[in-house]
Amino acid sequence: MLTNFPTSVTIKEVGPRDGLQNEQAFISTENKISWINQLSLTGLKYIEITSFVNPKWIPALADAVEVAKGIERIPGVTYTALVPNRKGLEQALEANVDEVAVFMSASETHNQKNINKSIENTFPLLKEVVEDSLKAGKSSRGYVSTVFGCPYEGIVDIEKVIRVSETLFEMGIGELSLGDTIGAANPKQVQDVLEALLRRFPANKLALHFHDTRGTALANILVSLDMGITTFDASLGGLGGCPYAPGASGNVATDDLLYMLNSMGITTGLNQEKLMSASRFIQDKVGKPLPSRSLQVCGLNG
Known part of the structure; x- marks a missing residue:
């Protein structure tokens, strides 16, 4: 039986980056800025606003610098961005992001597809980004993709996840986000993976990043x-x-x-009405129904 629920939870909003990066329709810079400004007023304390990746790889976020410079900064909100390399870091620092997020995969094939480098060759690249971010007075966060499964390799050995995680923490990241990149995780698997990781890292240094491909994300969050x-x-x-x-x-x-x-009595500090308004705004801009059940219920209820 699940009984050890916390009294409060931090939700980190990744929609402006992870949400928009895969959209076929380009959302205008003006609309991205407007959406992020709306998010800043919902009670969120952390918003991942963009990615300083080469535009030819992620054309949807080609306006990263303009977005980061154009938003209204609300005191107490951390505005972060994904940074793949030294060039991206220079842009991120120019745009004055609060935090720099680095990323890599636990599986070799996905890392090659995503970063175009082996895991071994990715480590020194990210180490430079993290160290230079800290020198510039920015906090740093790490993402590990394919923790619970890889689209090319299937189940990923937990020892590979541990090795990548340990290396990122050694670089100096303050928090590690564990990604269920393809939405393959199930609650028992999440329990097993966390048991292994929590023997090595404190819970307050870990975050979970679940995709809902198979409808199990909320169940995985409960565990x-x-x-x-x-x-x-x-x-x-x-x-x-x-x-x-x-x-x-x-x-x-x-x-x-x-x-x-x-509904569980766990506080987040977020305003549900303002969030729903921002959700309807971005749904209108992408021009298609979004998968959120809450949005669907609101639609049914007018």
């Missing part, structure tokens, strides 16, 4: 909560997917996660 994890990435409306994980759907929807947590 994570019970095991002491209190930080979760989510994407408003359920926007998202991974360009290098065919068939992966969006992240767990921020609005659905908030509904569940509110």
Whole structure:
């Protein structure tokens, strides 16, 4: 029985980056800025606003610098961005992001597809980014993709996940986000993986990043909560997917996660009405229904 639920949870909004990166329709810079400004007023304390990746790889986020410079910064909100290399870091620092997020995969094939480098060759690249970020006075976060399964290799050995995680922490990251990139995880697997990782890392240094491809994201979050994890990435409306994980759907929807947590008496500091308004805004801009159940219910209820 799950009984060890926390009294409060931190939701980190990744929609402007992870949500929009896979969209075919380009969302204008003006609309991205407007959406992020709306998110800043919902009570969110952390928003991942863009990615400083080469535009030829992620054309949807080609306006990263303009977006980062154009938003209204609200005191107390951390505005972060994904940074793949030294060139991306220079742009991120120019745009004055608060935090630099680095990323890599636990599986070799996905890392090659995503970063175009082996895991071994990725380590020194990220080490330079993390160290230079810290020198510039920015906090640093790490993402590990394919923790619970790889679209090319299947199940990923937990020892590979541990090795990548340890190496990222040694570089100096402050928090590690564990990604279920293809939405393959199940609650028992989450329990097994967290048992192994929590023997090595404190719970307050770990976050979970679930995609909802098979409808198990909220169930996986419940297990994570019970095991002491209190930080979760989510994407408003359920926007998202991974360009290098065919068939992966969006992240767990921020609005659905908030509904569940509110119903359980777990505080988040988020305003549900403002979140739903921002969710409807971005749904209108992408021009298609988003997978969030909360949005669907609101649609039915007018």
